[in-house]
Amino acid sequence: MNKLSIMFIAGAIAVSAGLAIAESQMGQERSGAHTGHGDAAAPSNSSENPAVQGYRAANDRMHQAMGIEYTGNPDIDFMRSMIPHHQGAIDMARVVLEHGSDPEVRKLAEEVISTQEAEIETMREWLAKNDS
Numbered sequence: 037m038n039k040l041s042i043m044f045i046a047g048a049i050a051v052s053a054g055l056a057i058a059e060s061q062m063g064q065e066r067s068g069a070h071t072g073h074g075d076a077a078a079p080s081n082s083s084e085n086p087a088v089q090g091y092r093a094a095n096d097r098m099h100q101a102m103g104i105e106y107t108g109n110p111d112i113d114f115m116r117s118m119i120p121h122h123q124g125a126i127d128m129a130r131v132v133l134e135h136g137s138d139p140e141v142r143k144l145a146e147e148v149i150s151t152q153e154a155e156i157e158t159m160r161e162w163l164a165k166n167d168s
Contacts, residue, residue, distance in 0.1 A: 090131035098124025112167050115159045122152040122159075 101120030106113050129145035129152075136142055 087131055087135035090135065091128060094124055094127035094131060097127065112163065115163050115167070119156055119159050122156050126152045126156075 098120055101123070102117055104113065104116045107116075126149050129148040132141055132145045136145070
């Protein structure tokens with residue numbers, strides 16, 4: 037395994053652990069680090085906004101896809117869960133590229149797409165070798 041892969045996996049595990057700790061401290065009862073996302077009250081006209089519709093659709097797809105069947109192997113379960121999580125970030129970044137106007141945000145969205153696509157490919161390759 038190359039040094040970049042090891043660093044990626046170690047960082048991802050650290051982030052996951054931090055999210056788990058934060059979730060437990062918040063007293064959330066549902067599983068998943070994204071519990072409650074999108075639950076805030078929105079202005080009544082926001083449902084007409086194409087960007088809001090795009091974000092909601094991306095969020096719904098991500099949460100649906102993250103509902104994996106767990107194997108009990110933390111490495112495999114992590115990789116299987118993170119692929120749709122990263123795809124959700126890509127989908128949201130595409131919404132801002134379609135509807136956003138701030139050059140700094142658009143640049144970040146482009147970087148998110150590039151980085152997350154590369155990480156998804158790394159995870160798929162890892163799973164192809166390790167998930168039998």
